[in-house]
Amino acid sequence: MNRVTQMFAFSKRNPDLPLMGAAYATTQPEIMPFAYGFPAPQAFPVEAFQEAAHSALLLEGTRALQYTGGPGQKQVVSWIIERTPLRGMEAGLHQILVTTGSMQAIDMATRVLTDEGDDVWVESPSFFGTIRSFITNGLNIRSFPIDDEGLCVEELEAALQDAKRLGEKLPKLLYVMPHYQNPSGITLSVERRKKLAELALHYDFYILEDDAYVELNFSGDYIPSIYSFAPERVVYISTFSKILAPGIRLGWAIADSEVIERMKLFKPDGLTSVFVQEVVGQMLQKMDFSAHIKRLNEMYRVRRDVMIAELRRVFGDGITFQVPDGGFFLWVRFPEGVNTTDMLTHALECGVSFLDGQNFYLTGIDGTRYARLCYTYCDEASIIKGVAALHEASIRCRCPQ
Ligand SMILES: Cc1ncc(COP(=O)(O)O)c(C=O)c1O
Numbered sequence: 001m002n003r004v005t006q007m008f009a010f011s012k013r014n015p016d017l018p019l020m021g022a023a024y025a026t027t028q029p030e031i032m033p034f035a036y037g038f039p040a041p042q043a044f045p046v047e048a049f050q051e052a053a054h055s056a057l058l059l060e061g062t063r064a065l066q067y068t069g070g071p072g073q074k075q076v077v078s079w080i081i082e083r084t085p086l087r088g089m090e091a092g093l094h095q096i097l098v099t100t101g102s103m104q105a106i107d108m109a110t111r112v113l114t115d116e117g118d119d120v121w122v123e124s125p126s127f128f129g130t131i132r133s134f135i136t137n138g139l140n141i142r143s144f145p146i147d148d149e150g151l152c153v154e155e156l157e158a159a160l161q162d163a164k165r166l167g168e169k170l171p172k173l174l175y176v177m178p179h180y181q182n183p184s185g186i187t188l189s190v191e192r193r194k195k196l197a198e199l200a201l202h203y204d205f206y207i208l209e210d211d212a213y214v215e216l217n218f219s220g221d222y223i224p225s226i227y228s229f230a231p232e233r234v235v236y237i238s239t240f241s242k243i244l245a246p247g248i249r250l251g252w253a254i255a256d257s258e259v260i261e262r263m264k265l266f267k268p269d270g271l272t273s274v275f276v277q278e279v280v281g282q283m284l285q286k287m288d289f290s291a292h293i294k295r296l297n298e299m300y301r302v303r304r305d306v307m308i309a310e311l312r313r314v315f316g317d318g319i320t321f322q323v324p325d326g327g328f329f330l331w332v333r334f335p336e337g338v339n340t341t342d343m344l345t346h347a348l349e350c351g352v353s354f355l356d357g358q359n360f361y362l363t364g365i366d367g368t369r370y371a372r373l374c375y376t377y378c379d380e381a382s383i384i385k386g387v388a389a390l391h392e393a394s395i396r397c398r399c400p401q
Contacts, residue, residue, distance in 0.1 A: 013136045020128050020359060032386030035353035037182065037328050038377040040303070043296050044245045045287065052282035056275065064278040068271060071260070072098025072252070075281025079289075080252055087214065088224030089236065094257040097264065098272045102212055102239035102251030105263075106175075107133045109235045109253060112262040113173050113206050114139055120173040121159075123151050125331075125360030125367065127182045130175055130210065142171070143362050148322060150188030151176055153195045160203045171205045178226060180213040180327025183360050183372035187325065190223055197229030207234045213327040215243050215293050218301045232256055240280065242328070243293065248276050297326070300376050303383060304330070307375040310387035315394070330373045338397070340371045346396040352389035 056064045071077050077096055084091045099105040106129070114120060116138035122131065124143035134141050144159070145152050156174075163170050176196065178188040188196075200207050209226045227236040239251035250272065253263060307330060308323060321332045334340060340356040347354060357367025378386060 013138060017132065020132070020355075030351055031348060032352045032378055032382050032389060034373040034375075034378070034386055034390075035355050036377050037374050039242055039246065039296075039328075040299060040376050040379075042379075043299060043376075045283070045292065048283050048287055049245075049279065052279045052286070055282040055286075056278035059282070060278050064275050066274060068274050071096045072272060073274060073277035073281050075285055076250070076252075076277045079281075079284045080254070084254065086222045087211070087236075088222075088228035089231070089254065091254045092257075095254050095260055097253045097260050097267075098277060099251045099253060099267070100269055100272050101241060101246075101249040102210065102237050102253075103129055103133070104267075104269075105235075105237045105251050105253040106130055106208065106210060107137075108263045108266045109206075109208055109237070109255070109259070110134065110137050110139075110173065111266045112259060113208075113235070115172075118172045119169050120175060121156070121171040122175045122362075123177070123181065124362070125183055125357070125370070126175065127177060127210070128359045130208075131362070134175075139173075141362055146181065146184060146186055148186060150178065150181065150186050150192055151196070153192045153199070157195075157199060160199060164203070170203055173206050173208055174200065175208045175210065176226065177210045177212070178214075179211055180216065180324050180329070182212070182327070183329050183355070183357075183370075184331045185322060185324025185327050185329050187223075188226075193224065193226045194229050197226055197233065200233040201230050205233070209234050209236045211236060211238045212242055214238060216297060216300060216328070217326040218297050218304075219325055220297075227254065235259060243296065244280065244283070248280060249273070250276060250280060300326075300328075303375045303378070303380065306380045307373065307383050307387065310384055314387055314391045318394075328374050328376045330375060332371050332373055334369050334371065334394070336369070338394070339368045341368065343371070343393055343397045347390060347393035350389040350392040350396070352386040352393065354390070 071093055076098055077093065080096055081091055110133055114137060118139055120134050120139045120141055122141055122143050123146050126143065131141065144156050160170065176188065178193060180187060196207060207226055211225060225236055227234040235253055235255040237253050240248060311319060319332050319334055321330050341358055344356050355372040357370025361367045375383065
């Protein structure tokens with residue numbers, strides 16, 4: 001704290017936590033950044049963006065640069081409407097809102113659905129971005145374990161029953177990442193999706209379904225969203241960040257039209273960049289989107305496999321992880337006694353970064369043996385270098401080999 005700020009009482013909503021996510025990214029070429037949840041730069045369709053920016057200005061002219069209202073620009077909204085049936089969903093114009101990244105949609109939906117002091121339930125581990133949004137919104141957060149089929153719904157149901165029986169507060173909101181969960185990479189089974197939808201209807205809470213990674217699906221199969229089982233109790237959120245580029249900051253929400261109308265009132269920037277939407281609209285019209293997704297998934301599958309092969313070769317049975325069928329991350333568990341926060345200091349010296357597990361839990365103690373490794377950003381040679389550096393770091397911090 002410096003002399004100017006030390007007397008000032010900052011908002012109590014400010015979490016007393018270090019920067020995370022993109023805000024925390026720095027460019028240190030000697031460090032292999034497994035910490036970043038970033039797409040591969042090679043995956044960005046740069047030429048298509050160039051052409052689309054030109055077309056947007058040529059065809060839309062000043063309209064692409066003007067203020068506007070409504071759910072979002074026509075071509076982007078039409079694409080969302082056409083794409084959602086893949087997740088077993090239907091969405092009309094009044095149920096859609098294009099937002100400045102999906103993180104904004106998460107924050108806006110949270111403000112619409114909760115008041116300070118309300119209870120929200122999350123998976124354990126869960127995405128730190130949303131946890132921080134919940135903290136700044138003054139919510140009480142409780143977490144529930146996941147297993148290899150995703151959120152343990154039976155435990156959640158038991159907690160709901162107990163709360164009701166004891167006259168305790170029920171949650172207003174449940175936050176779930178159904179596909180390739182960040183950080184665990186686990187996908188929620190269809191049976192559990194159905195069950196969660198039933199519970200939301202029965203116990204009268206909303207589900208915030210964050211489907212950021214749905215298209216990054218190495219098997220090519222799509223399964224129904226939670227929204228498809230209870231559209232009146234789910235806010236479905238997704239993003240162009242992982243499939244086109246995060247720098248364009250475009251995400252969207254699908255929900256009941258009343259929720260969408262209320263969300264518009266909480267939109268801090270008034271509207272989502274019209275120009276960016278026009279550019280993306282032009283692109284989506286012209287590009288073969290399925291072929292683009294196929295290319296991305298082929299690239300990411302190879303990177304995932306290289307990271308897995310290297311981890312197994314170097315660490316043997318010393319570490320464990322589930323093999324994710326898509327998404328960005330491997331969630332690695334180190335042997336008993338290892339503290340990944342301590343290991344991170346050594347890792348940075350050895351030339352690799354990762355996110356230590358404590359960032360994904362409400363209490364840091366739960367995550368001490370875990371590390372989230374992103375396999376999408378680095379190319380194969382960098383992945384190999386990074387895993388070697390990780391191994392060196394594990395030796396330096398006396399991780400049992
Ligand atoms: C699960 C999840 N949800 C939301 C986001 C935020 O994405 P956006 O760039 O659309 O704000 C991320 C980004 O990493 C994420 O991993």
